[in-house]
């Protein structure tokens with residue numbers, strides 16, 4: 001049996017939301033899985049967007065991670081298809097990068113993306 005005082009103390013200090021440096025990779029792995037799932041289900045196309053509008057978020061929910069895109073976050077509004085089948089989704093820049101990578105490399109053995117957020 002091991003007593004790990006330091007570990008316990010750190011675990012208690014983890015109450016606040018994850019900040020950069022703690023464990024961003026696991027969260028990214030979760031998002032990567034979700035992007036793959038969306039691609040597999042056809043929710044996100046494997047084709048590039050027909051139109052991309054970059055800007056800041058307005059609180060709309062990100063299509064990938066399902067969190068609001070805040071006004072301080074870079075948001076990408078992507079349009080797919082044309083005519084009656086056209087649709088558009090909003091996602092974080094970092095989520096867009098994940099999708100862009102996954103659709104281009106569906107084998108899944110790519111190294112994790114380093115998001116530009118600090």
Ligand SMILES: [Zn+2]
Nearest residue numbers: 062065092095
């Ligand atoms: Zn997102």
